[in-house]
Every structure is written in C-alpha cells, then in structure tokens.
Amino acid sequence: MLTDDPSTRPDLRVLASLDAVAEAAAVEIARLLAAAIAQRGVAHWATTGGSAAPPIYRRLRVPPLRDTVDWERVHVWWGDDRFVPPDHPQSNVLPLEQILLDTGGDETVSGATSAAAGSAGAGVQLPAANLHPVPVSAAIAHAGGAPWAAARYAEALKTDGPAANADGVPMFDVLVVGVGPDGHLLSVFPGSAVWDDPSLCAAVPAPTHIEPHIERVTMHPRLLTAARTVLVVASGASKAGAFGRAWTGDDARELPVRSARTSNAIWLLDAAAAAELPRR
16 A cells, blocks of 8 residues: 655656656666666666657667667566557557667568668667567467457566566566556556456556557556666646645555555656645
8 A cells, every 4th residue: 555654755856848857767767777787687678658758769769878778688668558560650669669779670579671760870779589569469460359468468577577576576677657647657547457457467448538549458557566666757737637646645546656656766747747746
C-alpha cells in the first residue's frame, strides 16, 4: 500500500517546459544505462510510447549523450504497446526506429531495410538482437491475439530480460513511463483488471474513454516497484489534475500513476503538469 511518508515519495523535479523535461529525461536515461553497464556489463531499458518518447529519442540519438553509452550492451524493451504491427503509425516501436536508431541498412524491428532513421552516424547503432518488442507480428501470424502476445512477452522477460528480484519480477535498470490525463501509465487504466493478473504481462481491451481505441499489451505495474529507477515523464495542463490527486491517497487501482509514487522513481514534470501538486 502507498503511504504519505515522505521517505517513500519520488524525486520530484518540476521543469520549465516540455523541452526541458525531454532533455532531463534523456540525460537520466543515458546516465542510468552507462552506470548499469559499468556495474553489470549490460543495461536493460523499458521505454515508453506516445508523445513522451520522440523528444527524448531526438536528444539521445546525437552527441554528447549518444556517445556516453555503449549501445551494444543495451537491451530495449517496451513497457506497453498497441496491438498493431511495429511499422504501424500507432506502434510504440516505430518512433524508436525512426528517430533513435541508425540501422545503416540492417534489418529493423519491423523487418524493413530502409534508412528511415537517418543517414549513417545520425543515430544510435543498437544490435537488432537487443531490441525486444511485443511480438505482435508473430501473434497476428499465429492468429493468437493480444493474450498470445502477452504470454510470449512474459516468457521473453523471464528468459532474456533483466535479473529478477526475490519475487521473480525483472528489475529494469530504467523503466520510463508517460502518464495520461486519466492517470493511466503503461496500459494500465483506472479500474483495470490487470491488477488481478498474476502474469508479468497482460492483454488489455481497447479503451473506450481515451484514444487510440486499440487493444494493447502491457507489463504489470509490479515491474515499477522492482525497477532500479522509474522515470515518470509528463507535460501539459491536461495532466495536472491526475498528478495533483496522485500525490495524496493510496488507491493505485483508481489512479494508476500512484503506483509510481515510490522512492525508486523520478518524476520529471513541466510546470503545467505540476500545477496542482501540493506546495512543498
């Protein structure tokens, strides 16, 4: 259960703008990945999608941040994704391919061999084997649906993911989440049945209250508690109400962002998103 004990609260950083939030997030991701590689020889990063990801990728793909990380030792996962192929405009994989990666003509997650990421040297060169998207294409090919994809992603986490804690939950070096106006994170919406799913990943029906209205696959929010660091990245006045409510109360089912109100989390918010937080 969440408490109002200050020692359990996240590191809250309120920044001036969306650009400042993206810059701070990129700096933290690069720092945490480099530290994990120095300590354990490998880094596992669970990234996000939506509007939060592209501005972060734009900063990570160029010096100086790009050159602070040994990207061949980084494994990238997705905290959640829509049940669409990785080359679909609504895929959370596509922005990473288009912005962060420089494939140099090598095969991408979507199976393409284009230079969509830009000219050689313009992005991160990360081995294709180190990219771990939700297996939507395989699920479509096997007519398995989102539950099939969720089960396979949970298996991949166990076999290829980061080391697990004593409860068997993988411990990501950095797990990045955006937050919706309704207070959802990952694809865990208010009142979600995901909380009662014992698996590491779950299929989520297409939400009717928020766009896009597409079925999803999500990691369980228990992975937030297990992660070494959680980065909550958000901007805009539409998020202010959710963050104001998140800072008090303890019902994460009602407001999932509360599940990231923990001591292993860094909240990077712009002034508009933080407008309704209690004065400190």
